[in-house]
Amino acid sequence: MGYKMFIAVLTQTVVLSLAGAVLALTTEQSFYPPTLNDTSYISNSSIGTYGGIYKAPTNGPTAGTPYGVYDYCSMPHPRVEEYKLPDALTNGSVKGKLVYLEYLQRHQRRSPYNILPGGENQAYQCDNVRPYLYAGPDTASGIQPMPMYAQTYQYSANPFTPGVNGTCQYPQITIGGVQDGYQHGKDLWAVYGERLGLIPRVPNSRVWFRSSESQLTQGSAGAVLRGIWPNYHGALPLHQMVSSVDTVNEGYSCSAIGSTLSSLESTADWKNHLTVTETLRSTLGSMLGATDSSWQNTFDHFSDNFQARLCNGYELPCSVTNSSDCVTMEMAEEVFRAGDWEWNYYWRTNPDVVKYIQVVEGLFIGEIVSHLQAVLDRKSTFDYSHIFIHDGDIGPVLGALGINALRWPAMASNIAFEIWETNNKQSQFYARVLYSGHPVQSIYGTLDWIPLSELISILTPYIPEDIVSLCG
Template sequence: MRGARTAVVLGAIGPALALNPLDTFYPPTLNDTSYISNTSIGTYGGIYKAPTNGPTEGTPYGTYDYCSMPHPRTNEYELPEPIAKGSVKGKLVYLEYLQRHQRRSPYNILPGGENQAYECDNVRTYLYAGPSSNNGIQPIPMYAQTYQDPTNPFTPGVNGTCQYPQITIGGVQDGFQHGKDLWAVYGKKLGLIPDAPNSRVWFRSSDSALTQGSAGAVLRGVWPKYDGALPLHQMVSSVDTVNEGYSCGAIDTTLAELEATSEWKAHLTVTADLRSKLGSMLGATSSSWQDTFDHFSDNFQARLCNGYDLPCSTSNSSACVTMEMAEEVFRAGDWEWNYYWRTNAYVKKYIQVVEGLFISEIVTRLQTVLDGNSSLDYSHTFIHDGDIGPILGALGINVLRWPAMASNIAFEIWETEGKKDLYARVLYSGQPIQTIHGSLEWLSLSSLIDILTPYVPEDITSLCG
């Protein structure tokens, strides 16, 4: 955030780097595999540790924080430069807010087993259904309580009381603070979010319990005294336009094409020794663990972001993943995400087939604001890293580190006095996003629509084959 740009020394294994918070989002060498192998980079100022309980807050605020990314917050929030300097007067008339879910337990359990138990009995995931009418049957609120029965011969590979993945207590607490901060900026300060939900607000999530649980925590932070239920819109999972819900053969074929390139193979060569060591230590030798860094990154991030240690072998307690190993895994993960959504030769098509339909929905909402026909003031969608990444790619972000927990994109639409022209500002995790089009600090709404439109497929059914 611009209010926190004083250069500071941010921790890393090896020589310390003098970086300000904004720098940590845009490593200049990320396009090259040297970013992965350069141990002096450490985490390039990124934060990858958090206690079990939140809310977390990276120091200094505004730093790339994998456990809980920064977001608009009153202490650092600044008005768009033309309004702040008084060259124009205007007001915020629309907010399109997208965010990844909050921190969680891992998707990927180590094949050799986990040497630590994961405990989640300090958070309740509620599961119940009731009629739409208040006069109907009102169910007992039920929550899932995970347990293991000693008579069950099958084990999940890890002891404890978590599902995998599952939002953790720290994730719930982070979400509540996230919502409180959004209200302070966009409700109290700017007067856009209403005092209570009304017909001009709209919420959506994927069909994942992670995004649904995050929505409940965040929106409680926005409206702590609201007494009632809210609709969280979801598409039928088989045709969902987020989280790769719909079937499209071109997603897999395009992914195969980009992973057959010399650049992709070069990054596997650079990391061959690391992948071999981790595979042998943790029993993770299958292609799903060795062909990308998705699984290792996910497992290590979830541990560190919830107060756990890095893993050790279950057969040799002295064989443990070091922080230097984890940092190389995280740098490799950053490189892969940047390659997926920014630098590979097939990137436009890949964004179109994975996220083009959802980008179309965003463009449509922005166009209705431009046309003066919008029925909404505030739209908030709870999604995944696999949705945030391609949207940032479509915006032309200069370089892309892995979109971390609760990473967020705020499309702010401002109307000027007099001519009532419409301008946009796009914030990524609270800061104006830096792109190949320049900083998206202040541009006409029509220009923003023009940036996104090429990533909307003209005929998705033909493109998907």
């Protein structure tokens, strides 16, 4: 093996030493813990973070070391340094070109949703990022508004407190998130614009953008698209549905979502994972004043709070009444493993997983399939679609794809549906699906080169025939 190849292999390996145990993982393996279906994944402290990264400075961009590893703070994405064409093209068996890209991504890193009930022992500062808030007419000839941004402040005589000092809203995209987004966009341009020639040099009618109603996804879109087109001076439409009927971020009302969730959280598997984490939950609850059911029945809130701290340059929390009583990294790692287990259970292994994906995300999956079908029918009006959404949307889509193991879809996690057209006598469409830059390892095999019709067939069972009846 030559020196350069040796260095390349070495930099693609994560060496993790914890409690005397050593895990040697490639970057891609860090996405697929083999014991994730079992609660032993949660309780085995020697696993640590299973090669994952959960720390980042306040300022970005964050790239992870080595690039491509599971990085909760800023997941990897297609980047020209690591990007490889599908094997079918590199080995010469076929010739073809990329004709369509459907790109889904979670928003960039942010402040937490969930503030500790007992109060936060650190102040969050967000006055280094400006969430702009203004509206204007649809033509340049109309009244042009004053650009304004939100600046959070606190009033000392206000008897109510958010539980944390500082200048942030909760949640709010942070300066590191904005910087990550800009780099994300630059990297997408380098791959899909400069190298593959799909993304145009200036936006045109063949590109389409969408987000949820959340300022998190909207702010991320602005940063990412500026990275793609740094010199473009016009405005771009970011499509959104009316929030009450949105097909992403659980926008529409559906009683079957709650009832199905209650059912799957009543199983022996779910109860077992609560049993093995009882000591941890009790300890954290007492330390942080987080004893009510919303903090104790799942690991969503603890994970969110700890992730947001570590990913923005803050420390893990301490009790506000005893500054020496603090969350340790070992505790946080168990919280993160429990969060991974829960997400894998929700979208891969629970006994009602097909119904749960249908009621939560089936309509959105239907939208994706309609875009893919239009390409297959040679009727697509777009070449590049980019949709800015949430972890609760990325998870069920990966579940529908049959991903072998699903860790929590982290900040800026992304799914790239690449559609290629072969140039042989009878041209055909093939699909490759990348998750955070890696071909998805699925129960259907590695999704590196499959007929587009087959990909559509994989996703179609998760599209409800009658969502209104299904929702009750």
